[in-house]
Amino acid sequence: MEKTKYSKIYRIIHWAIAISFLLLLFTIFLRLTWMNKNNVAAIIQDYLSGTDQVLSQEQLISLAKKIRQPMWNWHIYIGYILTGLFSLRFILPIFGPMKFQNPFGKNLSIKEKFQKWTYIIFYLGVVISLFTGLIIEFGPKELKSSMEEIHILGIYYLIGFIVLHLAGVFIAEFTDQKGIISRIVSGSKKDY
Numbered sequence: 001m002e003k004t005k006y007s008k009i010y011r012i013i014h015w016a017i018a019i020s021f022l023l024l025l026f027t028i029f030l031r032l033t034w035m036n037k038n039n040v041a042a043i044i045q046d047y048l049s050g051t052d053q054v055l056s057q058e059q060l061i062s063l064a065k066k067i068r069q070p071m072w073n074w075h076i077y078i079g080y081i082l083t084g085l086f087s088l089r090f091i092l093p094i095f096g097p098m099k100f101q102n103p104f105g106k107n108l109s110i111k112e113k114f115q116k117w118t119y120i121i122f123y124l125g126v127v128i129s130l131f132t133g134l135i136i137e138f139g140p141k142e143l144k145s146s147m148e149e150i151h152i153l154g155i156y157y158l159i160g161f162i163v164l165h166l167a168g169v170f171i172a173e174f175t176d177q178k179g180i181i182s183r184i185v186s187g188s189k190k191d192y
Protein backbone atom coordinates (compact mmCIF):
# COMPACT_ATOMS: atom_id res chain seq x y z
CA MET A 1 0.00 0.00 0.00
CA GLU A 2 1.19 3.54 -0.87
CA LYS A 3 2.61 5.41 2.11
CA THR A 4 1.04 8.82 2.73
CA LYS A 5 3.37 11.78 3.41
CA TYR A 6 2.09 14.42 5.77
CA SER A 7 3.02 18.05 5.07
CA LYS A 8 4.22 20.37 7.85
CA ILE A 9 0.94 22.28 7.83
CA TYR A 10 -1.07 19.01 8.04
CA ARG A 11 0.98 17.87 11.03
CA ILE A 12 0.77 21.21 12.86
CA ILE A 13 -3.03 21.43 12.41
CA HIS A 14 -3.45 17.73 13.29
CA TRP A 15 -1.58 17.99 16.59
CA ALA A 16 -3.11 21.34 17.51
CA ILE A 17 -6.59 19.80 17.02
CA ALA A 18 -5.65 16.54 18.78
CA ILE A 19 -4.14 18.27 21.85
CA SER A 20 -7.04 20.76 22.08
CA PHE A 21 -9.57 17.91 22.01
CA LEU A 22 -7.71 15.96 24.70
CA LEU A 23 -7.63 19.06 26.94
CA LEU A 24 -11.30 19.65 26.24
CA LEU A 25 -12.06 16.05 27.24
CA PHE A 26 -10.11 16.62 30.45
CA THR A 27 -12.37 19.58 31.41
CA ILE A 28 -15.43 17.38 30.75
CA PHE A 29 -13.88 14.62 32.87
CA LEU A 30 -13.30 17.06 35.76
CA ARG A 31 -16.88 18.37 35.48
CA LEU A 32 -18.26 14.83 35.67
CA THR A 33 -15.99 13.69 38.52
CA TRP A 34 -13.92 15.72 41.03
CA MET A 35 -15.56 19.05 40.23
CA ASN A 36 -19.09 17.72 39.88
CA LYS A 37 -21.43 20.28 41.48
CA ASN A 38 -23.16 17.70 43.69
CA ASN A 39 -19.80 16.35 44.96
CA VAL A 40 -18.49 19.84 45.73
CA ALA A 41 -21.80 20.81 47.40
CA ALA A 42 -21.56 17.65 49.55
CA ILE A 43 -18.00 18.59 50.63
CA ILE A 44 -19.14 22.09 51.65
CA GLN A 45 -22.17 20.62 53.45
CA ASP A 46 -19.91 18.14 55.25
CA TYR A 47 -17.60 20.99 56.34
CA LEU A 48 -20.52 23.17 57.50
CA SER A 49 -22.03 20.35 59.56
CA GLY A 50 -19.10 20.80 61.99
CA THR A 51 -19.90 24.51 62.38
CA ASP A 52 -23.02 26.46 63.37
CA GLN A 53 -23.60 27.69 59.82
CA VAL A 54 -26.31 26.35 57.54
CA LEU A 55 -26.77 26.77 53.77
CA SER A 56 -29.78 25.65 51.75
CA GLN A 57 -29.28 23.03 49.00
CA GLU A 58 -29.76 25.81 46.43
CA GLN A 59 -27.01 27.94 48.03
CA LEU A 60 -24.69 24.91 48.23
CA ILE A 61 -25.13 24.16 44.52
CA SER A 62 -24.68 27.79 43.56
CA LEU A 63 -21.42 27.96 45.60
CA ALA A 64 -20.25 24.66 44.03
CA LYS A 65 -20.86 26.10 40.54
CA LYS A 66 -18.85 29.21 41.41
CA ILE A 67 -15.92 27.02 42.53
CA ARG A 68 -16.15 25.02 39.28
CA GLN A 69 -16.41 28.08 37.00
CA PRO A 70 -12.66 28.98 36.67
CA MET A 71 -11.95 25.39 35.58
CA TRP A 72 -14.93 25.40 33.16
CA ASN A 73 -13.79 28.71 31.62
CA TRP A 74 -10.95 26.65 30.11
CA HIS A 75 -13.54 24.49 28.32
CA ILE A 76 -14.85 27.68 26.72
CA TYR A 77 -11.35 29.04 25.84
CA ILE A 78 -10.43 25.71 24.21
CA GLY A 79 -13.76 25.86 22.33
CA TYR A 80 -12.68 29.23 20.85
CA ILE A 81 -9.26 27.81 19.95
CA LEU A 82 -10.93 24.86 18.21
CA THR A 83 -13.28 27.22 16.34
CA GLY A 84 -10.16 28.99 15.01
CA LEU A 85 -8.37 25.74 14.17
CA PHE A 86 -11.37 24.27 12.35
CA SER A 87 -11.95 27.50 10.43
CA LEU A 88 -8.31 27.20 9.29
CA ARG A 89 -8.80 23.50 8.50
CA PHE A 90 -11.81 24.31 6.30
CA ILE A 91 -10.16 27.32 4.59
CA LEU A 92 -6.80 25.64 3.84
CA PRO A 93 -7.99 23.31 1.02
CA ILE A 94 -9.07 26.41 -0.96
CA PHE A 95 -5.36 27.38 -1.12
CA GLY A 96 -4.08 23.88 -1.80
CA PRO A 97 -2.84 22.08 1.32
CA MET A 98 -4.81 19.63 3.47
CA LYS A 99 -7.42 18.64 0.89
CA PHE A 100 -10.38 16.75 2.35
CA GLN A 101 -10.29 13.01 1.92
CA ASN A 102 -12.90 11.94 -0.63
CA PRO A 103 -14.86 8.78 0.30
CA PHE A 104 -16.31 8.63 -3.25
CA GLY A 105 -12.87 8.24 -4.86
CA LYS A 106 -12.39 5.44 -7.39
CA ASN A 107 -10.71 2.14 -6.48
CA LEU A 108 -11.12 2.62 -2.73
CA SER A 109 -11.31 -0.48 -0.57
CA ILE A 110 -14.14 -0.83 1.98
CA LYS A 111 -11.57 -0.09 4.72
CA GLU A 112 -10.46 3.17 3.04
CA LYS A 113 -14.08 4.25 2.48
CA PHE A 114 -14.87 3.58 6.13
CA GLN A 115 -11.83 5.60 7.23
CA LYS A 116 -12.77 8.59 5.03
CA TRP A 117 -16.43 8.52 6.11
CA THR A 118 -15.29 8.45 9.75
CA TYR A 119 -13.43 11.75 9.23
CA ILE A 120 -16.39 13.35 7.46
CA ILE A 121 -18.84 12.31 10.21
CA PHE A 122 -16.35 13.52 12.84
CA TYR A 123 -16.03 16.92 11.12
CA LEU A 124 -19.82 17.20 10.92
CA GLY A 125 -20.08 16.43 14.65
CA VAL A 126 -17.40 19.02 15.45
CA VAL A 127 -19.19 21.71 13.42
CA ILE A 128 -22.44 20.99 15.34
CA SER A 129 -20.60 21.07 18.71
CA LEU A 130 -18.80 24.34 17.96
CA PHE A 131 -21.96 25.96 16.58
CA THR A 132 -24.13 24.95 19.57
CA GLY A 133 -21.33 25.98 21.99
CA LEU A 134 -21.13 29.45 20.41
CA ILE A 135 -24.95 29.84 20.54
CA ILE A 136 -24.90 28.88 24.26
CA GLU A 137 -22.32 31.63 24.88
CA PHE A 138 -23.50 34.38 22.52
CA GLY A 139 -26.98 33.41 21.30
CA PRO A 140 -30.42 34.35 22.64
CA LYS A 141 -31.37 33.01 26.10
CA GLU A 142 -34.44 31.16 24.76
CA LEU A 143 -32.20 28.87 22.69
CA LYS A 144 -29.77 28.07 25.53
CA SER A 145 -31.38 24.93 26.96
CA SER A 146 -32.16 23.30 23.58
CA MET A 147 -28.59 24.05 22.38
CA GLU A 148 -27.20 22.58 25.62
CA GLU A 149 -29.13 19.35 25.04
CA ILE A 150 -27.53 18.94 21.59
CA HIS A 151 -24.09 20.14 22.77
CA ILE A 152 -23.91 17.53 25.56
CA LEU A 153 -24.46 14.70 23.03
CA GLY A 154 -21.11 15.63 21.43
CA ILE A 155 -19.24 13.51 23.97
CA TYR A 156 -20.52 10.32 22.26
CA TYR A 157 -19.14 11.00 18.78
CA LEU A 158 -15.93 12.47 20.23
CA ILE A 159 -15.09 9.42 22.35
CA GLY A 160 -16.30 7.10 19.56
CA PHE A 161 -14.04 8.84 17.05
CA ILE A 162 -10.96 8.87 19.32
CA VAL A 163 -11.31 5.14 20.07
CA LEU A 164 -11.82 4.25 16.36
CA HIS A 165 -9.05 6.64 15.25
CA LEU A 166 -6.41 5.40 17.68
CA ALA A 167 -7.32 1.75 17.01
CA GLY A 168 -7.13 2.44 13.24
CA VAL A 169 -3.78 4.22 13.49
CA PHE A 170 -2.21 1.49 15.63
CA ILE A 171 -3.57 -1.31 13.43
CA ALA A 172 -2.15 0.53 10.36
CA GLU A 173 1.20 0.96 12.13
CA PHE A 174 1.48 -2.76 12.81
CA THR A 175 0.15 -3.97 9.43
CA ASP A 176 0.44 -2.25 6.04
CA GLN A 177 1.36 1.35 7.06
CA LYS A 178 4.50 0.79 9.11
CA GLY A 179 5.94 4.15 10.24
CA ILE A 180 2.60 6.04 9.96
CA ILE A 181 2.92 7.33 13.55
CA SER A 182 6.44 8.70 13.05
CA ARG A 183 5.33 10.26 9.73
CA ILE A 184 2.45 12.16 11.40
CA VAL A 185 4.92 13.33 14.09
CA SER A 186 8.04 14.23 12.11
CA GLY A 187 6.89 13.99 8.50
CA SER A 188 9.14 12.74 5.77
CA LYS A 189 11.34 14.28 3.11
CA LYS A 190 8.65 14.30 0.44
CA ASP A 191 5.58 16.31 1.47
CA TYR A 192 2.26 16.14 -0.33
Ligand code: HEM
Pocket residue numbers: 004014017018019021022100101115119122162165166169180181184
Ligand atom coordinates in the same frame (compact mmCIF):
# COMPACT_ATOMS: atom_id res chain seq x y z
C1 HEM B 1 -1.62 9.36 19.60
C2 HEM B 1 -2.56 10.12 19.05
C3 HEM B 1 -2.81 10.25 17.55
C4 HEM B 1 -2.12 9.74 16.46
C5 HEM B 1 -0.85 8.88 16.46
C6 HEM B 1 -2.80 10.19 15.28
C7 HEM B 1 -2.43 9.89 13.97
C8 HEM B 1 -3.08 10.30 12.83
C9 HEM B 1 -2.71 9.97 11.47
C10 HEM B 1 -1.52 9.09 11.08
C11 HEM B 1 -3.58 10.57 10.63
C12 HEM B 1 -3.60 10.48 9.10
C13 HEM B 1 -4.46 9.33 8.71
C14 HEM B 1 -4.69 9.28 7.22
O1 HEM B 1 -3.72 9.31 6.45
O2 HEM B 1 -5.85 9.17 6.85
C15 HEM B 1 -4.52 11.29 11.42
C16 HEM B 1 -5.57 12.05 10.91
C17 HEM B 1 -6.50 12.71 11.71
N1 HEM B 1 -6.52 12.76 13.09
FE1 HEM B 1 -5.20 11.87 14.34
N2 HEM B 1 -3.89 10.95 15.65
C18 HEM B 1 -3.93 11.01 17.02
C19 HEM B 1 -4.86 11.67 17.80
C20 HEM B 1 -5.94 12.40 17.31
C21 HEM B 1 -6.94 13.04 18.11
C22 HEM B 1 -6.99 13.05 19.65
C23 HEM B 1 -7.80 13.67 17.25
C24 HEM B 1 -9.00 14.49 17.55
C25 HEM B 1 -9.90 14.18 18.45
C26 HEM B 1 -7.34 13.39 15.90
C27 HEM B 1 -7.97 13.84 14.77
C28 HEM B 1 -7.61 13.53 13.47
C29 HEM B 1 -8.33 13.96 12.29
C30 HEM B 1 -9.60 14.82 12.25
C31 HEM B 1 -7.64 13.45 11.18
C32 HEM B 1 -8.00 13.63 9.71
C33 HEM B 1 -7.36 14.88 9.18
C34 HEM B 1 -7.83 15.10 7.75
O3 HEM B 1 -7.27 14.48 6.84
O4 HEM B 1 -8.74 15.88 7.58
N3 HEM B 1 -6.21 12.62 15.97
N4 HEM B 1 -4.20 11.12 12.76
